[in-house]
Amino acid sequence: MDVREAVRRWTEAWSRGWPAKDVKSIVNLYAEQGDHWASMFHRCRGRAGLRAYVMECFEEETCPAEVWFAEPQVDGDLATVEYWAVTYPYGRPLTTSGCTVLRFDATGLVTESRDYSHTQEGHIPPPTTLFPRPLRRSWTGSVRS
Numbered sequence: 001m002d003v004r005e006a007v008r009r010w011t012e013a014w015s016r017g018w019p020a021k022d023v024k025s026i027v028n029l030y031a032e033q034g035d036h037w038a039s040m041f042h043r044c045r046g047r048a049g050l051r052a053y054v055m056e057c058f059e060e061e062t063c064p065a066e067v068w069f070a071e072p073q074v075d076g077d078l079a080t081v082e083y084w085a086v087t088y089p090y091g092r093p094l095t096t097s098g099c100t101v102l103r104f105d106a107t108g109l110v111t112e113s114r115d116y117s118h119t120q121e122g123h124i125p126p127p128t129t130l131f132p133r134p135l136r137r138s139w140t141g142s143v144r145s
Contacts, residue, residue, distance in 0.1 A: 001108030007072040007079035010102060010110065018065045018085065021058040027051045031109040038115055063088035068131045077104050084126035093123040 010029050017026040027047050030036065036044040036053070044050045070082035078101065085096045098117025105111045 001104070001106065003074050003077055003079055003104050004072070006104045006108035006110075007074060007081065007102060009108065010079075011069045011072060011081055014083075015067055015069055018067050020064075021061070023051060023054050023058065026054060029108075029110055030113070031105055031111045034109070034111045034113070036110075036113045036115075039117075060089040061087050062091045068126050070131055078102065079104070082130065084131060086123050086125075092121070095120050095122060095124040097126075 013025050013029050016022065027050055030047055030050055033046050034050075035046075036050045038044060038053055042053075044053045065088070066086040068084040072079050072081045080099055080101050082099045083097075085098075087094050087096065096117050096119045098115055101114045101116075102110050103112040
């Protein structure tokens with residue numbers, strides 16, 4: 001599979017799945033034995049590990065997340081995607097700015113992913129210089145600029 005197509009599928013799954021808390025659509029894009037590093041010190045092994053991590057995060061979120069993704073950058077079987085999110089763990093806004101590095105296999109599944117992110121309390125909109133054409137997804141999955 002073309003890596004550009006695979007990373008676009010990944011971006012779309014996260015942009016729809018995060019606000020909707022759709023664990024299945026997100027986790028199904030990862031190889032069964034792949035690794036996801038939620039941080040450099042938090043390794044999630046395989047789909048089961050990623051599923052547990054995503055479910056734990058989503059359980060804390062009491063309002064739909066607002067998420068933005070930049071245009072993916074691709075080099076061989078690697079892709080990077082910058083993102084910005086405002087989540088509401090326990091009803092309090094938390095802004096996350098980050099980048100995910102992804103490695104894909106020949107079938108288009110993620111075999112390795114690493115998140116690098118920073119968080120700050122509060123609702124902080126993304127800078128338009130980083131996200132010139134951001135897609136903002138509501139709880140229903142509708143797209144807003």
